[in-house]
Amino acid sequence: MSARALTDRLSLGSGLRVSPFCLGLVTDPDIVVAAFDAGLNFFFVSADMHWPLYEPVREGLRRLLSRGTAVRDELVVAVVSYVTQPEFCYAPFYEVLEALPGLEHVDLGVIGGSYASDFMTRLAEYERRPAGMRGIAASFHQREAAATAISHGLLDLAFVRYNAAHAGAELDLFPRVPAEAQRRTKLFNFKSVSGYVPPARLAELGLPREKWRPEPQDHYRFALRRPELDGVLCALDSADQIEALSRLLSGPVLTEDEAEYLKTLAALDGGQLALDDAGPESAEARVESA
Numbered sequence: 001m002s003a004r005a006l007t008d009r010l011s012l013g014s015g016l017r018v019s020p021f022c023l024g025l026v027t028d029p030d031i032v033v034a035a036f037d038a039g040l041n042f043f044f045v046s047a048d049m050h051w052p053l054y055e056p057v058r059e060g061l062r063r064l065l066s067r068g069t070a071v072r073d074e075l076v077v078a079v080v081s082y083v084t085q086p087e088f089c090y091a092p093f094y095e096v097l098e099a100l101p102g103l104e105h106v107d108l109g110v111i112g113g114s115y116a117s118d119f120m121t122r123l124a125e126y127e128r129r130p131a132g133m134r135g136i137a138a139s140f141h142q143r144e145a146a147a148t149a150i151s152h153g154l155l156d157l158a159f160v161r162y163n164a165a166h167a168g169a170e171l172d173l174f175p176r177v178p179a180e181a182q183r184r185t186k187l188f189n190f191k192s193v194s195g196y197v198p199p200a201r202l203a204e205l206g207l208p209r210e211k212w213r214p215e216p217q218d219h220y221r222f223a224l225r226r227p228e229l230d231g232v233l234c235a236l237d238s239a240d241q242i243e244a245l246s247r248l249l250s251g252p253v254l255t256e257d258e259a260e261y262l263k264t265l266a267a268l269d270g271g272q273l274a275l276d277d278a279g280p281e282s283a284e285a286r287v288e289s290a
Contacts, residue, residue: 005039008020009041010186012108013107016156017076020230020249021040022042022043024190026056026235027237029060031238031242032064035236039246041075044078045061046080047096058096062100076107078110079096079107080112081093082112086121089125090109090131093130093131106131106132107133109126109135111136111138114141114145116145136155137159140159141161146173150183151176156184159233161189162229163189163195163222164194173228177228180230186230187229192234194219195265195269201269202265205269217248225259
């Protein structure tokens with residue numbers, strides 16, 4: 001990952017320039033405003049599924065848009081729809097435009113929850129550029145479909161899931177991602193902290209007290225260490241966490257040994273390993289080597 005600050009910008013689509021973190025769900029509209037003032041300009045909002053949960057994001061964007069056209073020119077708003085029926089799949093975008101006066105157009109239309117069986121049909125509808133789209137993205141729950149779309153440059157941006165509990169992308173996606181200079185499609189991660197195991201759970205599992213107990217932000221470091229990933233979709237609970245994002249970008253990269261440790265903890269939590277497993281590849285051996 002080449003970006004080292006929230007104020008850095010990645011180019012995608014028709015002149016879009018986005019920060020390396022894209023802000024999705026928040027609990028307070030003030031977080032959206034504070035994130036923008038700190039340099040983050042990329043925001044993610046749903047046009048249909050989970051609509052009520054995104055009201056704080058929409059309200060934060062309304063506050064930013066009320067500042068005038070100069071702010072609108074800086075904002076990049078990704079709008080996702082999970083509708084798959086071709087003739088209806090982009091209709092929800094117009095409801096977002098109604099809900100956000102001053103937005104006027106969708107910067108990045110996101111084909112939500114894409115699978116190989118529906119991706120190309122939905123892509124054809126998005127290529128009509130409804131709601132004034134300047135770029136097209138997709139979120140994938142099927143890595144094979146993501147690899148095909150990325151390797152053929154079918155999108156401006158792809159969102160994929162990669163974390164300590166679901167690290168399969170290391171085997172069947174990342175090796176198929178062209179080098180940054182050779183690919184059109186930017187790659188952002190989502191669900192980065194799904195492998196996080198709280199301290200109380202680690203104690204329940206029997207992890208020795210002296211062993212490292214990673215924090216949620218360490219799981220962002222887990223994703224950010226991968227050179228194939230250009231950025232991360234994140235959710236924040238407080239404005240204080242914005243500064244933590246800045247520190248992650250400028251701080252040390254997670255080592256591969258630390259990454260393996262996070263995978264081991266996630267496997268312990270999920271029941272795939274136990275601390276009393278025997279053999280050199282046991283969970284106990286992995287923990288002791290960390």
